[in-house]
Amino acid sequence: MISHRLLSVLSALLLATGAVQGVRGGWIHAKARLAQVLLHRSWERTQAGGVEEKPWPWADTWPVARLILPGGREHIVLAGATGRNLAFAPGHLDGSSEPGGDGTCVIAGHRDTHFAHLDSLAKGQAVVLEDAAGRRRIYRVVATVIVDERGTWVITDNDRPTLVLITCWPLDSPLPGGTQRYVVWAEAEDR
């Protein structure tokens, strides 16, 4: 009888834990998706108005680019690759070249949300980056590499405009905080 009751409690506890963890995990994904909805609106306003439109009134960041990956997946990119921003959208690394600039533009994203399929990018595929003025530039993937987090040479300037996409590696690892990064290089097409 006691064991029956104990099992009831245990089962309830486990189900509750499952629910909590499910919400926690689902929340990260929901946040990533919901934010993109808001960001798309603020992006349209940014492009229409030519000013940095904040996606929500108290945000300390703003959309700086639209990233279009093969297969039509697209993401609005926020200014600053900070932890808070990456929860909502891929982030543009401060100090790297501006989207549409001549240097190396670095965009980081989460491997389990926005950049979950980064490894499907193959050499030669096109990645499009649209800046706030609506100018689009086509980049071709030239290489992918796995580096240690300290391998910062991957984001140095190249002699051509370059787009570098970064996410955590391994892509399917359930644990956060690894020391390896998956990096995609794409060079601007000749115009």
Added chain:
Amino acid sequence: MAKKMFQVVIAAVLLAMPTGLFAQEELVPQTTIGLGDVGQGSLLFKTDTPGRYVAAPVQSTEVEIAVRGMVVEATVRQRFSNPGDEWLEGVYVFPLPQKAAVHAMRLEIGERVIEGQIKEREEARKVYEHAKEEGRKASLVEQERANVFTTSVANIGPGEEVAVRISYQQVLEYDSGRFELRFPMVVGPRYIPGSPIPTEATTGTGWAFDTDQVEDASRVTPPVFHPDRGAVNPVRLEVSLDAGMPLERLHCPSHAAQIKKTAHGVHRILLNGVPADRDFVLEWTPARGSEPRAAVFTEELDGSFYVLAMLMPPDDRFTESVRLPREVIFVVDTSGSMGGTSIIQARDALMLALDQLAPEDYFNIIEFDSNFTKLYRTSVPAMPAAISDAKQWVAGLRADGGTEMMGPLLAALEDIKEHTPLRQVVFITDGCVANEDALFQAIHQELGRSRLFTIGIGSAPNSHFMERAASFGRGDFTHIGDPSEVSLRMGDFFAKLENPVLADIELQWPDPDAETWPEQVPDLYAGQPVVVTARLGTLHGELVATGVRASESWEARTVLSIGASRAGVNRLWARRKIASIMDQRAHGVPEDEVRPQVVEVALAHNLVSKYTSLVAVDITPTRPVDEEVRAGAVPTHLPAGWKYEKVFGSLPKGGTASRLYLLMALVAVALGVFVRQLRSLL
């Protein structure tokens, strides 16, 4: 309207999440103190075949440094091995001391040794690329900045090991009665103006976690602490120190090095297999009474005599001198790179400095990261109330944001009211900036009567920037590597600020046509020796140095012929000449004019410079032409004009625990259902 409301509600929900959830994400690009090695740590290169990887060249470094008197001779042996089964190219970016005269490179392939040739940079690069295409082994050493170099090695075969041996010479630093030998092992991450990379500490927990790690990293002995990184470019370093005088103290503040004394007063200092995560520093103090007053090293080459001379002005710290009132502007770096122990050191140093001010002085403090803030609108008298107010403000300084140095620099140099006879600007920073040349030019142009002093903070500051900035600012550079050193180093620093400067230094050589570098000896502060190099026709006679200190004239002299003969003094002379020519850029001389002058000197003395490189090529091709060099594709992304500016501490993180949560949810639910089933069975 409804639409807008909807957005606001969603946004509110998004941002009102408990911080506990954010805490799990840990995605902030970390700040890096002493970590952040460039060009190393690349583990795998993906191939065209999905799922297939090529191991990158593994690299290890052996350093041998021989110190004899004031001259340092060092060889750095970089070994590249190829663990994979495809042909590889290795590219390794590494630092050397900023005044190093790199004069030789040898490519070692098993028993064979190929001596590198000095060539103009583009030509050397062409020779290297050509050899690479033909399948021959080749190596190339290029200078990217005064203290940053790149080694490239082509065609490392499967399972092969190739070594590149680089030799350089250097003059020791001697200041305030203390010799310092510094070997940088890590290129500190630097910031482009307007780049708050490792900052945005707003997510809180992720940031603090990383900082803790870095703090530990600088305290704990490296081999124990980095289990996952221990194998990445380990360094073995051996110093043979023949100081030429009895020593009072010899210690290595940066590492737990083994120090042994051998016969004849030679010390051996050994460091085995440490990760390259901070500068190696060795310091020694001559025994009281045996401090050097003068030292001369000479070399005869092609009918000319090259001389390196050190003269110590008499120390008159004990003589009575009137303390002149001064206006001191402190500029403190509170950017993200200063996080961790650095900001604490900076605050401590600033507190001590404030205590040194006298009521007749004026002062102000400027703190900067992406923006700058002045404590007072203009300088105020250093009255006790103002000092305690300032201390409170200093205690509240936190490190985050970018390193935008130009604004605060110009603000600090702006000499509005001539309150006092002396005006001193004190910069407290790790110097992790990239726009060095622009800053040097600004210092040169805007200096006026101000004098600029730099206090370098942290385990791997950008010494090149700090030293040159102080030199253009006609002040001095002090380095504080460790929190325990703050009061000691600041003591030396105050002695420099307080004691009258030794100015108008003139040199007389026995040969009137002597070519001296630096051309003009800079003003000297307390504890600093005159160090010059010259090329002249004779050694018969004396070197006489004269100067003025606090309106009293001063003179020191030494006989040249007693100097110790030492090979390579010509290189030290040429290296200084190159540095002086390169400095002309800050004085507005265009690069087109600077370049040929540098090339001429560098080629004549076999030195690597910004415009000359060493290249070595094996005679016989080893790689079959039909096989590809695998990593060939990657180094093209290491640009010819390596932008050191773009180097950040580490790449941003991009992963959350969402999958872990979902996995846990799945397991918990499955278990819950299972237990339920179990219960209904009972």
